[in-house]
Amino acid sequence: MSLEMAAESSEGEEEGKLSGGNQILIVDEDLRELGKKAAWSVSSCKTGNGVSSLRDDNLETYWQSDGAQPHFVNIQFQKKVRLQLVVLYVDFKLDESYTPSKISIRAGDGFHNLKEIKAVELVKPTGWLYLSLSGVDPRETFVNAFMLQIAVLSNHLNGRDTHVRQIKVYGPRPNPIPQQPFQFTSREFITYSTIR
Amino acid sequence: MEAILIDSVQKSISHFMHSNAIFLSHRLCAQFPSETNLQLLAACYLQSNQAHSAYHVLKGTQMAQSRYLFAISCFQMDLLNEAEAALCPANEPSVEVPNGSAGHYLLGLIYRYTDRKKSAIQHFKQALSMDPLMWAAYEELCILGAAEEATAFFGEAAALCIQKQYLNCSTSPKLHSSTEDCNLVDTRNCVSEDAIPRQSKLMQGLKDIPGNHHGAPILGGSSGQPTNSGLSNISFYNTPSPMMTQLSGVAPPPLCRNVQPNGSNMSTQSADNSPRSTVNSTIQAPRRKFVDEGKLRKISGRLFSDSGPRRSSRLAGDASVNANPNTTVVSGNGTGYSSKHLGGSKPSSMAFRSVTVRKGPSWANENIDEGINNDILDDSRLNITSTSSSSSPTMEAKSYEQEVANIPVGGQVISSSKVITGASEILTLLRVLGEGFRLACLYKCQDALETYLKLPYKHYNTGWVLSQVGKVYYEFDYLEADRAFGLARQITPYNLEGMDVYSTVLYHLKEDMKLSYLAQGLIQTDRLAPQSWCAMGNCYSLQKDHETALKNFQRAVQLNPRFAYAHTLCGHEYVALEDFENGIKCYQSALRVDARHYNAWYGLGMVYLRQEKFEFSEHHFRMAFQINPRSSVILSYLGTALHALKRSEEALMVMEKAISADKKNPVPMYQKANILMSLEKFDEALEVLEELKEYAPRESSVYALMGRIYKRRNMHERAMLHYGIALDLKPSATDAASIKAAIEKLHVPDEMDDNL
Numbered sequence: 001m002s003l004e005m006a007a008e009s010s011e012g013e014e015e016g017k018l019s020g021g022n023q024i025l026i027v028d029e030d031l032r033e034l035g036k037k038a039a040w041s042v043s044s045c046k047t048g049n050g051v052s053s054l055r056d057d058n059l060e061t062y063w064q065s066d067g068a069q070p071h072f073v074n075i076q077f078q079k080k081v082r083l084q085l086v087v088l089y090v091d092f093k094l095d096e097s098y099t100p101s102k103i104s105i106r107a108g109d110g111f112h113n114l115k116e117i118k119a120v121e122l123v124k125p126t127g128w129l130y131l132s133l134s135g136v137d138p139r140e141t142f143v144n145a146f147m148l149q150i151a152v153l154s155n156h157l158n159g160r161d162t163h164v165r166q167i168k169v170y171g172p173r174p175n176p177i178p179q180q181p182f183q184f185t186s187r188e189f190i191t192y193s194t195i196r
Numbered sequence: 197m198e199a200i201l202i203d204s205v206q207k208s209i210s211h212f213m214h215s216n217a218i219f220l221s222h223r224l225c226a227q228f229p230s231e232t233n234l235q236l237l238a239a240c241y242l243q244s245n246q247a248h249s250a251y252h253v254l255k256g257t258q259m260a261q262s263r264y265l266f267a268i269s270c271f272q273m274d275l276l277n278e279a280e281a282a283l284c285p286a287n288e289p290s291v292e293v294p295n296g297s298a299g300h301y302l303l304g305l306i307y308r309y310t311d312r313k314k315s316a317i318q319h320f321k322q323a324l325s326m327d328p329l330m331w332a333a334y335e336e337l338c339i340l341g342a343a344e345e346a347t348a349f350f351g352e353a354a355a356l357c358i359q360k361q362y363l364n365c366s367t368s369p370k371l372h373s374s375t376e377d378c379n380l381v382d383t384r385n386c387v388s389e390d391a392i393p394r395q396s397k398l399m400q401g402l403k404d405i406p407g408n409h410h411g412a413p414i415l416g417g418s419s420g421q422p423t424n425s426g427l428s429n430i431s432f433y434n435t436p437s438p439m440m441t442q443l444s445g446v447a448p449p450p451l452c453r454n455v456q457p458n459g460s461n462m463s464t465q466s467a468d469n470s471p472r473s474t475v476n477s478t479i480q481a482p483r484r485k486f487v488d489e490g491k492l493r494k495i496s497g498r499l500f501s502d503s504g505p506r507r508s509s510r511l512a513g514d515a516s517v518n519a520n521p522n523t524t525v526v527s528g529n530g531t532g533y534s535s536k537h538l539g540g541s542k543p544s545s546m547a548f549r550s551v552t553v554r555k556g557p558s559w560a561n562e563n564i565d566e567g568i569n570n571d572i573l574d575d576s577r578l579n580i581t582s583t584s585s586s587s588s589p590t591m592e593a594k595s596y597e598q599e600v601a602n603i604p605v606g607g608q609v610i611s612s613s614k615v616i617t618g619a620s621e622i623l624t625l626l627r628v629l630g631e632g633f634r635l636a637c638l639y640k641c642q643d644a645l646e647t648y649l650k651l652p653y654k655h656y657n658t659g660w661v662l663s664q665v666g667k668v669y670y671e672f673d674y675l676e677a678d679r680a681f682g683l684a685r686q687i688t689p690y691n692l693e694g695m696d697v698y699s700t701v702l703y704h705l706k707e708d709m710k711l712s713y714l715a716q717g718l719i720q721t722d723r724l725a726p727q728s729w730c731a732m733g734n735c736y737s738l739q740k741d742h743e744t745a746l747k748n749f750q751r752a753v754q755l756n757p758r759f760a761y762a763h764t765l766c767g768h769e770y771v772a773l774e775d776f777e778n779g780i781k782c783y784q785s786a787l788r789v790d791a792r793h794y795n796a797w798y799g800l801g802m803v804y805l806r807q808e809k810f811e812f813s814e815h816h817f818r819m820a821f822q823i824n825p826r827s828s829v830i831l832s833y834l835g836t837a838l839h840a841l842k843r844s845e846e847a848l849m850v851m852e853k854a855i856s857a858d859k860k861n862p863v864p865m866y867q868k869a870n871i872l873m874s875l876e877k878f879d880e881a882l883e884v885l886e887e888l889k890e891y892a893p894r895e896s897s898v899y900a901l902m903g904r905i906y907k908r909r910n911m912h913e914r915a916m917l918h919y920g921i922a923l924d925l926k927p928s929a930t931d932a933a934s935i936k937a938a939i940e941k942l943h944v945p946d947e948m949d950d951n952l
Contacts, residue, residue, distance in 0.1 A: 029740070030928050031929070082930075084929070137937075138932075138935075138936030138940065139933070139940065141929070141932075141933035172928070172929050172930040173928070174930075175928075175930070176772075178802065178805045179836050181870060181904070182897035182922075182927065182934075183927065183928045183930070185895060185925060185927055185928070186892050186895040187706065188860075189892060189897070191674065192829060192861040192862065192863045194829070195827070195830065196700045196704065196734075196768060
């Protein structure tokens with residue numbers, strides 16, 4: 001699995017710290033966006049800047065929280081899904097003290113058993129940030145969960161509320177051919193594998 | 197005034213000046229309200245694609261031709277119940293279907309789309325027996341899977357029938373014996389027919405002309421022959437008709453006088469006619485035969501010789517059966533008639549297909565009124581006289597006549613022997629095409645190809661045939677299909693039929709450049725054709741943009757909801773988007789349109805397979821298999837479903853069949869190996885996979901499966917080797933993860949869940 005990063009991106013050198021950000025969203029062919037099948041909710045929001053701004057494919061609109069930290073974005077699926085990647089769009093230049101700085105991603109079956117699977121610290125990010133959920137072990141490439149929670153624990157310059165402009169969640173594409181142990185890769189196999 | 201208006205309207209129609217035609221027909225109807233004029237108005241509307249207006253104009257009318265046109269309007273507006281009621285009124289079960297073969301064809305379509313397959317088949321067969329050149333009906337039979345061999349339909353009997361249509365057989369008995377009825381109905385402007393379903397198919401201008409006027413019996417009256425369908429298609433010259441109609445108020449049935457022949461004199465004739473003229477339920481009337489009075493009286497061969505003497509002689513003469521073949525094919529100008537009728541009709545200018553003769557009755561009137569006709573000649577209407585079989589004896593071809601030997605056909609006079617040879621040539625051609633098409637519909641691919649190759653070069657090398665060949669190749673050889681379709685595009689770049697299949701071929705071959713070029717080309721040719729949007733959708737689907745692809749396919753569905761493939765493609769896209777419910781709905785819609793569309797059965801089988809409803813899945817794959825027993829892909833999935841149902845022995849048998857159905861298909865071999873592995877027949881499985889390695893050396897899944905088998909056999913080194921190769925061949929992310937995980941666990945005893 002490989003993630004392509006656009007030229008402008010740069011990853012922070014310190015462990016767990018991310019800075020910079022991609023201007024263009026590029027995701028592997030193998031992945032597909034799972035957010036459409038989920039129920040999205042947020043812990044609090046200002047009127048007019050609600051959860052729908054996170055999913056509208058518009059980088060001008062943003063979610064603004066309205067309460068005490070930590071702020072949560074909850075993503076609940078109807079069935080257990082395999083998740084591999086979370087991508088967020090944040091921009092320090094536009095949002096300054098509203099830009100998140102510490103983010104924790106938790107997964108589980110529901111609110112009662114969420115466990116942290118990733119924690120990052122952002123340093124003046126501007127653009128798309130790719131947060132991979134995979135572990136080192138190949139068996140941990142995916143996270144199987146009913147629910148994902150993205151928690152904003154603190155913001156830059158100690159801001160109370162946060163702005164996030166867009167969030168996308170990715171998982172692997174399923175095998176297009178059902179009941180097969182592995183997916184086909186060669187042209188001969190693929191051509192004969194379906195009737196259209 | 198009426199006659200002039202009618203003439204003008206018809207000229208406008210023939211010149212495709214629809215708004216002019218509509219305007220003038222409105223004036224005509226306002227000034228001379230009559231049902232026949234309403235028919236003309238409706239015909240104008242149908243010609244300019246305003247079926248809804250035609251519907252309103254003709255609502256409630258009773259004459260045969262009106263009912264026919266009304267039925268066409270209803271059909272176009274998708275009001276199938278009303279269309280059916282118009283053609284077959286419920287309270288008059290014995291009424292004959294208007295317009296003979298065309299009416300039966302339309303009825304067949306209605307029954308097809310309302311799920312009454314048997315009746316549909318019956319009507320298509322009837323249509324073909326009445327008009328053996330009605331290719332459209334044969335095509336429908338093939339699509340319904342009910343066509344017999346082409347020789348049955350385009351054989352001897354058919355030749356006889358056509359002959360009769362053009363010649364008047366003197367021997368009535370012969371006529372009677374012939375089964376087909378070649379009745380031609382004279383119609384009054386029937387323009388409409390063309391418009392719709394039939395369109396291209398009719399080459400011969402056997403257009404059905406509604407014989408409204410005739411109610412029929414005239415011809416039949418006495419002889420009652422007309423039984424057969426009673427519809428005769430006759431196109432006649434109309435010109436005189438208007439007048440005629442006026443005269444009798446009803447179309448005098450033409451010439452066909454039946455039976456009792458001789459002695460017809462005008463008076464009697466008219467007498468006969470008049471009563472009949474009204475409404476016709478039996479169309480028999482129209483049989484017009486062109487009696488070849490000439491035979492009796494030696495008429496000069498010229499087509500349009502003086503009408504006078506002829507006519508009278510005709511009238512006087514007994515109806516001999518020679519009918520002149522006036523049939524002019526619509527295309528020709530034909531004056532079919534012997535001029536007599538029209539008094540020197542000049543060859544009509546163009547016969548256009550759709551137009552048919554103006555009210556038939558004209559002739560009748562003519563008889564009555566010789567002089568009148570002469571002046572009003574109409575252009576282009578060709579009359580086809582058909583000899584109704586029944587009418588053998590009586591038809592008098594009044595007008596038509598000409599010398600016995602010379603028959604006007606399509607505006608040219610040809611000898612009767614040429615008609616015979618011409619008919620048999622056409623039939624020979626249709627036989628080959630029909631057989632090829634039938635075999636293709638039954639998915640007997642090799643046979644179909646061989647049959648098409650029997651065509652003469654100049655026919656083979658046409659867009660339609662090459663598209664059909666492409667469709668046959670699509671079943672088993674995409675490369676050849678690409679070639680055939682490519683050639684078809686070169687020769688007939690504006691042809692859209694079959695291009696949806698071509699786009700799928702390119703999709704399978706992953707030729708995205710060619711596919712997008714095709715799609716662009718098709719959209720430019722015709723934005724309103726469903727095939728163009730199917731091609732466009734396939735383009736997007738190849739790029740994995742399933743949402744846009746779905747939109748395109750939905751557009752195709754909107755443009756023609758009776759285009760089954762568009763529904764199926766929508767279904768495929770929904771499934772790709774994992775919206776199974778809508779996918780199922782789409783596949784079901786496709787099947788409603790065409791129950792033999794095996795792709796939709798296959799699609800349903802796949803959905804149920806994904807949803808793990810294995811029994812449903814098996815059922816649907818079996819249905820697909822019944823329709824297309826030669827497809828190795830269907831067989832391999834059937835096997836997969838059976839294996840999932842734990843009927844592995846059966847599954848293996850089916851896989852063997854799949855493998856032998858197409859040696860080039862590696863997938864069933866792979867699945868066989870999978871089944872063998874689950875049955876713990878590891879060695880056999882490995883053997884199969886070794887063979888597969890030769891065939892597709894770069895297929896990662898083969899090595900991955902081998903790795904897994906070696907692990908089960910505890911041959912860890914070999915497993916490692918194969919897993920490694922599998923990883924090198926760039927499997928998908930999920931598989932790479934699972935392979936890596938498997939490598940990690942190699943030295944751990946087998947757990948039940950070693951697949952991710």
